[in-house]
Amino acid sequence: MxxxxxxxxxxxxxxxxxxxxxxxxxxxxxxxxxxxxxxxxxxxxIALHEIYRNCLHLFNDLLTLDFTTLFLVSDDQKDLVTYDTLGFPESLVGNFTVCRGVGLPGLVFESEQIETVEDFSTENR
Incomplete structure (x- = not known):
């Protein structure tokens, strides 16, 4: 050459x-x-629920996610309750709870540590 x-x-x-x-x-x-x-x-x-909704949109856009869900700690501090979601049915809001230590949100809640998921197709937590 x-x-x-x-x-x-x-x-x-x-x-x-x-x-x-x-x-x-x-x-x-x-x-x-x-x-x-x-x-x-x-x-x-601005109302708090609008801030949460704006956060969901920001995370969704910046991280190019298909689904985004915001869980808040229940009043008794035992569970996580779905507060808002993008991509999942709205019927989950307020009706879907996650127990401490169960599933990825529950593990994050229990450990109080950030978790990273590289590939949801292989995620098993």
Whole structure:
């Protein structure tokens, strides 16, 4: 391979890297914009349920999730109750509870530690 061909290949590789860097920069700007918009809403009078709903949308968009559910601790501090959801039936709201230590939400509740799920198709907690 002659020098010109090597330079062409290197140039193409650099173009691809630049395009990827531009995509990541655009994505970062989008994230910052969404967080800024969300935080500006917190500075104005807004109902708590609207804040929760905005959080769900923010998480859903930023993490590109299919489903997002917000659980709140029950009044007796024993269970988690579905407070809001995106992607699941609305009938779950207020009607679906998770016991401490059961399922992924229950494990997070019990351990008070963040859990990461790499692939829900293989998740078994």
């Amino acid at each position: 002659d020098t010109v061909e090597k330079l062409k290949l290197e140039n193409n590789l650099l173009r691809e890297q630049l395009a990827e860097a531009r995509r990541e920069t655009h994505k970062s700007h989008n994230v910052i914009s969404q967080i800024s918009n969300f935080s500006s809403k917190l500075g104005s009078p």
